[in-house]
Amino acid sequence: xxxxxxxxxxxxxxxxxxxxxxxxxxxxxxxxxxxxxxxxxxxxxxxxxxxxxxxxxxxxxxxxxxxxxxxxxxxxxxxxxxxxxxxxxxxxxxxxxxxxxxxxxxxxxxxxxxxxxxxxxxxxxxxxxxxxxxxxxxxxxxxxxxxxxxxxxxxxxxxxxxxxxxxxxxxxxxxxxxxxxxxxxxxx
Numbered sequence: 001x002x003x004x005x006x007x008x009x010x011x012x013x014x015x016x017x018x019x020x021x022x023x024x025x026x027x028x029x030x031x032x033x034x035x036x037x038x039x040x041x042x043x044x045x046x047x048x049x050x051x052x053x054x055x056x057x058x059x060x061x062x063x064x065x066x067x068x069x070x071x072x073x074x075x076x077x078x079x080x081x082x083x084x085x086x087x088x089x090x091x092x093x094x095x096x097x098x099x100x101x102x103x104x105x106x107x108x109x110x111x112x113x114x115x116x117x118x119x120x121x122x123x124x125x126x127x128x129x130x131x132x133x134x135x136x137x138x139x140x141x142x143x144x145x146x147x148x149x150x151x152x153x154x155x156x157x158x159x160x161x162x163x164x165x166x167x168x169x170x171x172x173x174x175x176x177x178x179x180x181x182x183x184x185x186x187x188x
Contacts, residue, residue, distance in 0.1 A: 018067035023161050025126065026154035027060040027084065032128035033135045033147055034091065041098075041140045052094045058087035059154070074169045081165060085158040092151045095144045104141040106148070113142060117149045 018024045034056035042049040066080030099106050107114040113134075120130050128135075134146040 018064045021063065023154060023157040024063045026150060026157060027063055029128050029131060030147065030150050030154055031056040031060045033131055033150065036135050037143050037147060048094065052091060055087045055091040059084045062087065074165065078165050078169065081158060081162055085155060088151050088155055092148060095148050099144050102140065107145045114145060114149055117146050121153055
């Protein structure tokens with residue numbers, strides 16, 4: 001850079017880092033637990049099984065893809081995080097349907113095991129292993145309700161993430177707007 005030249009603004013901001021997002025970490029747990037739940041309780045040839053695993057996978061993958069795309073497209077990030085949220089809502093309905101169709105109870109928020117599962121969100125270095133006992137060693141009712149708690153927590157995080165992304169988009173604009181502003185500031 002010559003004396004007097006202005007520094008070139010950063011146009012592609014930091015992006016990626018999705019593994020640090022609590023929403024991604026939760027979605028990964030939901031995916032791993034859903035695969036295990038389906039292995040244990042849903043018929044292997046069932047279309048529902050495939051749909052549940054794909055919805056859980058979509059939740060996780062779209063958070064990651066949106067995070068990586070965020071450097072050049074906040075709009076794409078917003079869209080993909082919204083798709084992740086919708087996929088997990090679909091999965092939530094699948095678990096509620098499973099309980100209803102099998103005559104099992106859907107736990108209320110004050111159910112003692114639901115409260116215990118929700119408290120696990122505050123554990124350090126959580127992973128699927130944190131919830132393994134509830135998914136692998138307990139009944140289908142306990143496993144499904146555990147997943148319902150996890151999905152509610154993940155959806156809450158995604159709702160907050162979407163609100164934050166909307167604010168950033170409104171305040172900073174998209175990539176094309178940043179490019180235009182940078183070009184306008186450049187001397188000819």
